[in-house]
Amino acid sequence: MTLNAELARLGVTGALLTGPVGTAAPTDLATWASGMVDLGYISDDGITESRDENSESFTPWQSNAPIRVETTSSVVTFGATLWESNFDTVSLYYRVGLEDMTQTGTGDDAVVSFAEKGKPKRDLRAFGIDVIDGTYHRRIFLPYAEVTERGEITYRSNTLIGYQVTITAYPGSDGTSVLRLFKEGWTLPTPPAG
Structure with missing residues (x-):
């Protein structure tokens, strides 16, 4: 086995974006589609990706070990703490749209x-994530997702006000829940002849 330290990646910086459901999926790492809005500074914890999977194992009478395990659900979530207080972050965290807000001055x-009145309404959106390590770039697109958990907000003199959100990816109309693009210095292997 050949090891290659050049292929070890860090999430040095990046971005979390949101836009309307129906936003065109990226085909490369160029500028995001029109309508995608950068949610600004993210806490130094970065963005986390998690999977919650359930499975069912099948053990026959004749054995004490399963002969098959089938995944029955797989939920992908992304979490971040947004450090900018602006329309986009407040709208996302509190699940309120422009039509719900008023401005004076x-x-x-x-x-x-x-x-805030009663149960929060659903707020389905598209989300984009960029993870950048120098010239290397990873892009993640969630065509149909929403904030499903909102963390605590702390108000104190030694802590930035942050909006902690967990975003759950759902399958879109074509079945895609997460689209991934990699420009990280590796390529696909040559298929075996045959």
């Missing part, structure tokens, strides 16, 4: 308000 004197 302008500029630094603007006051934006909204009322």
Whole structure:
């Protein structure tokens, strides 16, 4: 086995974006499609990717070990803490749209308000994630997803106000829940002849 330290990657920096459901999926690592909005600074914890999988094992009478294990569900989530307080992060965290908000004043004197009432409504969106390590780049696109968990907000003098969110990817109309693109210095192997 040949080891290659050049292929060890860090998530040095990146971005989390959101846009409307129906946003065109990326085909390369060029500029994101129109309508995708960068959610700004992310805490130094970066973005986490998690999987919650359940499986069923099948053990015959004649054995004490399973002869097959079948995955019955696989949920992919992404988590981040957003450090910018702006329309896009507040809208995402509180699940309120522009139609739910009012503004008085302008500029630094603007006051934006909204009322939380009852159960939060669904807020389905497309999401994009860029993970960058120098010239290397990984892109993740969630065509149909939503914030399914919202963490605590801490208000104190030695902590930035952050909006902790967990985003769950659902299958879109074509069945894709996560699309991944890699430009990381590796290529596909040559298929065996035959």
